[in-house]
Amino acid sequence: MIEARGLTKRYGGTLAVDGLSFDVRPGQVTGFLGPNGSGKSTTMRMVMGLDRPDGGSVKIDGRRYHDLPWPLREVGGLLESKAVHPGRSAYNHLWALAQTNDIAPGRVDELLELVGLSGVARKRAGKFSLGMTQRLGIAAALLGDPGVLLFDEPINGLDPEGILWVRTLLKRLASEGRAVFVSSHLMSEMALTADHLVVIGRGKLIADQPVAAFVAQSSRASVRVRTPRPDPLIAALTQARATLQAEPDGTLVVSGLTAAAIGDLAAELGIALHELSPHAASLEEAFMELTHESVEFRAEDVPPSHAPATEVRP
């Protein structure tokens, strides 16, 4: 398990990571969410002992990374997709890493098979597509069969089939009892794979809770209401301290009241309703809600509910 306590990293005058504390527990996929530039990669590098924290500490199973006797057999990391010498073959890249931690050569073949690179194992890694490079990075992370795994944006550059493969793999690794820590800016992806979420914005912890709780807690749970007589209803809802938003087609998006309460209110006033539909917030909306304040670079004038999809797939 990973235990981060008060992790802090400063670049010049900017705090990239600001007093971050969280746990990554075995047996589940912990999603690490945050907008671009929020400090996810920096945090992961600190966990792997690559970047030195300016404050705080992080331990793997109670030890500093530096003190792990067999680092690759205890922690596996996919930190950047391009972490391979372009002139070296996939096999030799993995074999060199394996030798450092006394890992048997058979394990290299096993992993190349697992990630589907057996056919190109002797080809130079520089010729690999982004997706193949990503698979090679995943193979490197799994080389020592470690109990703790970190994946920084693992589905970057993968095709839909590859994405499904990674999703299944992450879940399987967690179900085998490993602690799996996955960063992503793709909320929908985390909704499908993560059990637990650590959300950060501008280096600060925003949320650390199970996915379901994270969604439920969002204030963006809302009810869509359509009525031929909006004005008296708007007045009544405002009086009942609900917040509402009118969409261009006249639909009201009401939050702060349950669908039942809105229906009762309309009935009391004798207002006919043409639609009354509750909307549970998606993980995406919950995330936007939480990180809205902490987004470093934001497109102007885009209301959060209509923000461009954060998921862009090739």
Next chain:
Amino acid sequence: MVTTSPRMRALPPGRYRFWGVLRAEWTKIRTVRSTVWCVLATVVAGIGIGILASASEASRWRNGGVIDMVLFDPTSVSLTGLIFGQLAMGVLGVLTMSAEYGSGSIRATLAAIPRRPVVLGAKAVIFGGVALVVSEAVSFAAFFVGQAIMSGSAPTATLSDHVVLRAVIGGGLFLTVLGLFALGLATIIRHTAGSITTFVAILLILPLIDAAFPAKIGWPIARYLPAQIGAGMTSTKSVGNHVSFLPSFPFWHGFALLCAYAIGSLVVGGVLMVRRDP
């Protein structure tokens, strides 16, 4: 309370060792083409330029004056190419480290081996070993080929002559130790182009700058420059060689100074490696 992640397989006793890291570095250096190119370039430059120098010096000896004849050093002449072979060997030393930073693989390496001086040490041993074998082979080959070319038209040397064997072995040592200096330089600079430029500047440009100074200032400094140390180490005469008549340190002094340069750059590189985030 510490919750331990379940072990997928039991960990072997002890911890990762230097031997494993050495094997990994050997795998790395032998599995990239740049190693082959650098070794080839060292061989071609070291022997090829030695052939050219031997041929031209032999003809100069026939037509030269008395001073040329007195100072003629067939050993040193045949080893002229080593300074150019040094460029290629320096590039290999640089790439051994800088390619890791350039490609980002340094992070995979340091995640596998968190004790960074171990990584630098293993690279120095493996590169040093490869460099020593290649450099000595090139130095001896250049010597024999050069003597063969000069024989008949100019005096030649044999390994049994006074300090000739030392000079030929010294040529290989010069290449090896200065290659290690380049490895340390790359650990400090971390960029391939920047490291190579710096190395070339120290090897070839500094002597030119030094030569621009008046002799009173330039001569005492010259003997500290790596190229001049190399000239001294491959010479069998006490003063200068056929390329420059600048004074150089005696063999062992020069070699010790060269080693100090290499150790200095490796130690500074090692300290920076520990301090800086990769």
